[in-house]
Structure formats: structure tokens, C-alpha cells
Amino acid sequence: MSILVVGSVAFDTLKTPFGERKKILGGAATYFSLSASFFTDVRVVGIVGDDFTSEHEAVLTNRGIDTRGIEHASGKTFHWGGEYGDNVNEAETKFTDLNVFENFAPKIPDAYQDSEILFLANIQPELQLDVRRKMPRVALVGGDTMNLWINIKRAELLETLKEVDILLINDTEAKLLTSEHSLVLAARKILTLGPKSLVIKHGEYGATIFFSDGSHPFRAPALPIAEVHDPTGAGDTFAGGFMGYIASQPELTPTVLKRAMFYGGVMGSFTVERFGPERLISLTRDEIEERFRLFRSLTHLD
Ligand code: AMP
DSSP states (O other): OOEEEEOOOEEEEEEETTEEEEEEEEOHHHHHHHHHTTTSOEEEEEEEOTTOOHHHHHHHHTTTOEEEEEEEOSSOOOEEEEEOOSOTTOOEEEEEEOGGGGGOOOOOOGGGTTOSEEEEOSSOHHHHHHHHHHOTTOSEEEEOOOHHHHHHOHHHHHHHHTTOSEEEEEHHHHHHHHTOSSHHHHHHHHTTSSOSEEEEEOGGGOEEEEETTOOOOEEEOOOOOSOOSOOTTHHHHHHHHHHHHHHTSSSOOHHHHHHHHHHHHHHHHHHTTSSTTHHHHHOOHHHHHHHHHHHHHHHOOO
């Protein structure tokens, strides 16, 4: 099954304890699509400015990603500045320059209408909802968001959540969205807002999936990594591996969901090894399978 993703295609300016990078390729849709492209066909809807070159776009097309839905507008590409201290799980946003995203009206190429899965990667919730409404025939909708939109676009976000089947967010976002201190209570509340499944990501400690039908939650590990060079994009890369694996399977069974949680963790663990999407660009399917085995051995008792 093919996945259509809408979200930020960006430049990131980053500082971590391992160094700094200025205006490197980033964005939620970029990380998501690179990661998902190891499992299935991916199409992107987004917008970039005239500082976004054909070399930047080639990073996506070289992985077979369909970029016909990326609009080229005059102006500057979305630019995010982030910094990490000793806590690799929390980015401190230094600036968010929406630039061309400010007046973006998503246009979906006709060739994308047969996409079976839609992923609403991080971007203004109204844009997510607009794309959701323009894709009425999709079989499954995944989504993500962040603290900025929970704080300044809560009402719009709540509208979007009604249309999302699987929401993927991190611990802090889950608590912020629900004003709950307990993760379990936060999960219960979110599962009344629309999503049938909720993946809460715990950064370097793994991720847990909760279900609205009362089934037991399931937790997948993260790989203990000695040197996290740049955590940027780990969450979107997780989502790409998770949704990509689901798209590659004939049916959405509980076993598929559990394995998807592992593949999400596997993909995220590669991204943080280097700055930006560098590690995803050089990655191979064999390396992914080798690390999947490592993830199994990390948690299997017998
Ligand atoms: P994460 O997976 O949470 O580390 O996401 C990192 C990516 O999110 C970066 O590459 C940023 O370009 C992108 N990003 C940061 N802030 C926003 C925002 N407000 N809206 C959309 N994308 C963002």
C-alpha cells in the first residue's frame, strides 16, 4: 500500500553536544518519507521556497519518493532552529520561521488519489485537516503534532484528531494535550478524542502503544546508544518505519502493529547516530533487518 504524507519539508539549524549545523535538510515529512521509503511507496505533499535546490529534492527522489506534490513557491523554505542540552529527549526551539508555509494551500496531485494510507506529519493542524478532507478514500490515517500546536492551535488540533486513526506523539505532548501527569490517564483521555490507537514515544527509552478497545498496551524498546549525535527527526523517522511497515503488510493485525513498533524504533535508532537525515541516506535494508534482530534480543526472555 502506498503512503501519502503531508508535513514540513524544511531547513534546520541545529546545535547538540556533538556540534552545530546550519540550514541542513530537515522537516517532519522529509524524515518520515525517507524512513518509510525502505518499506513502501511514498508520496509527499508540502511546500518549499526558492532556496530549496534540486540537490535537496534529489535526496528524496534518490530513494524513490514521489515529490510531485511538493510545491515550489517564491520565498524562503520553512526554517526551524533547535538545540539539545544533556537531555536528548527534549529539543529547545530557538526559532520557527514558517516562511512559505504561512500561505500554503495544499494541492494534491491526481496521481496521489489512490494512496491507501495518509500520514499527517507535524505541521499546522488546519493544513493537516485540509489534506485529510481532500483524501476521503484512504483506509488508514496516522498523525503527529507538537507542543507548539497544542499550545497555540488547540481547537484546530482537536478537530484534526477526530479524523486520525493512529496518533503518534511523545510523553510531554501527551501530558500537555490532556493536562494529566500520568501517562496512562493521558492515553485514556486521548483515546476519547478520535484516535483508536495511540503511540506514545519515550525518546531514548522506547515507545508504548495504547488501544481504545481495552486491549493491553504494548511497549517496544529503544536501542541503548552511547553517542546520540543529533536526536532531530527521531520521532518522524519512528513514524515512517511504523507506518511504512504497516503499509507493507497485507492486513493490520495486532502482531503487525507490534512489529511496526519495533521497526519504528529500529529506524529512529539510525537517525540519531548522525546529524540530520545523513544516516538514513546511506542506510540499507540489510542493516535494518540486522538491527531488528538486535531489538528482539534486547527484550526476549526465553
Ligand atoms: P522530531 O522528529 O520531533 O525531532 O522533528 C524534527 C523536525 O520537525 C525538524 O526537522 C523540524 O524541521 C520539524 N519541525 C520543527 N518545528 C516544527 C513545526 N512547528 N511545524 C512543523 N515541523 C516542525
